[in-house]
Amino acid sequence: MTTTDIPTIADPPESGARAAVRDFVARARGGDLGSAPVVAGLIVIWIVFEILNPTFLSSTNLVNLTMQSAAVGTIALGVVLVLLIGEIDLSVGSVSGLASAVLAVGFVQLGMPLPVVLVAAVASGALVGLLFGLIRTRFGVPSFVITLAGLLGVLGIQLAVLGRTGSINLPFESWIVQFGTQWFLPAWLSYVLVVAAVAGYAWSQIVLARRRAEALLPSVPLRTIVIRSVAILVLLAAAAWYLNLTRGVGVMFALFLVLAALTQLALTRTRWGRSVYAVGGNVEAARRAGIRVNRVYVSVFVLCSSLAALGGVFAAARLAAANQSSGGGDTNLNAIAAAVIGGTSLFGGRGSALSAVLGVIVIMSITSGLALINPDSSLRYIITGAVLLLAVVIDSLSRRSRAAAGRA
Secondary structure (H helix, E strand, C coil): CCHHHCCCCCCCCCCHHHHHHHHHHHHHHCCCCCCHHHHHHHHHHHHHHHHHCCCCCCHHHHHHHHHHHHHHHHHHHHHHHHHHCCCCCCCHHHHHHHHHHHHHHHHHHCCCCHHHHHHHHHHHHHHHHHHHHHHHHHHCCCHHHHHHHHHHHHHHHHHHHHCCCCEEECCCCCHHHHHHHCCECCHHHHHHHHHHHHHHHHHHHHHHHHHHHHCCCCCCCHHHHHHHHHHHHHHHHHHHHHHCCCCCCEHHHHHHHHHHHHHHHHHHHCHHHHHHHHHHHCHHHHHHCCCCHHHHHHHHHHHHHHHHHHHHHHHHHHHCEEECCCCCCCHHHHHHHHHHHCCCCCCCCCCCCHHHHHHHHHHHHHHHHHHHHCCCHHHHHHHHHHHHHHHHHHHHHHHHHHHHCCCC
16 A cells, blocks of 8 residues: 555545534434533523523623532542443442541641641542442442442441531631632633643544544544634633633632543543443443453442542532531532533443533532522422433433444
């Protein structure tokens, strides 16, 4: 084969915009809706709440919304990993509460150095996940049962760690509280990070397209990649500019976005990530392909609980306290709902870490909007449950469409 015979990603005669639309329509007909339903739903939610309360889309409120999203979003990243292998973790709320308790007791009552306490808090989550993974692989107990028992057991440990005090306040002048409440990126740095993120996205898409073309597989045209990248750049730059009108982009929220990007990179660019998708798609086929399924299970449960613990640390930093209700309430509901609403399939094998970002923004938008209009508290749970049910229905219909098109 000569050099001229090697496939490239040269642009087709039609325009990039027309090709992008044609590609989206083709994927939608095959049941691959991507993030379109989530984005459309988010736009509707924002329009409704802005009509009901004109301060909803103010820069100040959106800054608060992003800061509130960091803790739940970090927990949702772990839930995405578990759902990708077709499992579930109902204990993420309790694990986050345990981590916040370890942080508060170690730092305030025991006077341990903050870095040591942070490691201990995340390690407590990792140990819980390791236990779940070993029980799942050694005894074959369904993850639903394991993590439901874990929810109760870890909650008991959390209460024992807190002791009779029940509530511990973190020093407001400590850097962990400042990180959760007062640290924001300089405006110029937020724009630099936006450009760097879009450049990384564009480069990864170009490399992927070239590899697929060399393997004689369908690939995304270069012009389409450029159009997508420019659109994302404009959107993210506008968001950063709007947030910078007041306090700006919170450091904690920026760290959550970095974690989401790293998780997505691990899922799409590593052998471990491909194994996760393979196990979620078909466990037996993955096992026959030589994938060590048990190791994948254990690693995913460890990562899920570790991220839940890190989310608990973020929540404690945001509230400057840890108490018996930390990780309780609707933490589990919001984290799991964020993963599912963002587009991660409950059936395993489909989804992305970035779906947690979209999902948690939807959940926090509902929470923030309802707080502004101050309706009966029951309405919040009803609306969140309805949105979650709608997301699952869309997922089920998409799965049926993919099966009919031979792409399941």
